[in-house]
Amino acid sequence: MTELIEAFVEEARAVSLAVAAVQFSRMAARGAEWTGACPVMGGKDAYAVNVVKGVWNCRKCGAGGHDAISLAAHECGFDLSCRSGFLGACAEVLGRPVPDGAGEESEAERAAREARLAKARAEAEERAALADKRKQYFRERAMHKARGIYFGAALVMPGEGLELREYLRLRTGHDMPEAVFESIRCDLRHTYWHGVDPFGRPAHIYTGTAMIAPFIDLTGKVYGCHETWIDLEVEPKRRPVILDEDGVSLPTKKMQGLHKGMLIPVLGDLRCCRWVVAEGIENVAAVAGLERFRDDTFYCAAGSLGNLAGPAASKEKHPSEKRIDKRGFERPVFVDGPLPKADADPASAFQVPDHVDDLVLIADGDSERLMTAFAMKRAELRLSAPGRVVTTDWPPQGAGDFSELCMELVDG
Ligand SMILES: [Zn+2]
Structure with a gap:
């Protein structure tokens, strides 16, 4: 190597x-x-370059290194095991050609490198397209399954679905108007699937009455469903105790198909200008009852706090809550902050149509207060629009949520 190249x-x-x-x-x-x-x-995040530790790696290719030259070689497809490839990567790092053109890659070498890169890119694109197609396939399959569950459940006609009616009365303190059952259906023998049986098939571990509600988009099309198993004998929430094989209690609510960006219609018309939305069906139904089922209002549920609030711009350190890590040290707890993520996909959370000018969000009082407050703030900010009033209704201190508040009214 000449001195000039060495210095380079x-x-x-x-x-x-x-x-x-x-x-x-x-x-x-x-x-x-x-x-x-x-x-x-x-x-999106295949690369990890840690500039403090001075290491980089690409999870997609399994490549990595400790310096700028190896990173540049990966970026441009240089082969570091040959002299011309190594010098080419150096030239890339410095942003200028190899001095005197010494040891620079030949036309043929450059063509071969570019062909290698192009081939690898094309293969990666093909794999990505295939993965997308698979994802789309599973998404559609889940959606069809959810539609099947919802439309397969029985329509509750006047005088029918007494168990479901009683469940909603006990959980909300009010007899639901018939119009609620235009949306919410019932299945008297609803299977709870969990894990697999000894033959590797999905296992059913419980069968019982369930409330089945749809997840719809703003046009009213069904994309998913919400299942709630009911057992009137079990106080206070009137839901069965379903245990897995280790005796661990399983959730008695499930969501199927698409639910992010969707909503559960409970009562009223999507065209109403006033919307009341809560996380859960029981909660919004309780509020509807307290308001005497206003006919100028559309009552709906988001299904989850995440779907109501949407993604956060950042995490915030909780001022008082602490957790104990694996080694027994006290660590701070981080919660999703109050500001919505700026470039969030609209499909990632519950949406409100333009014509809504009065939006009432219902907060849960029985979840961690700060986390809920931040989530409600995110929802308020995310769903605010010119000419629209967005407010959050909190249940009275110590009352839990509106559903619990109304349950006490029934008992009392
Ligand atoms: Zn890579």
């Missing part, structure tokens, strides 16, 4: 990973860690 290589070796990461603009810094898509394999 030394200069390239001295370039830090941080500088190289800036050079490849697809990468974004998150503290000491830079992440980004792999130039060959794609994937």
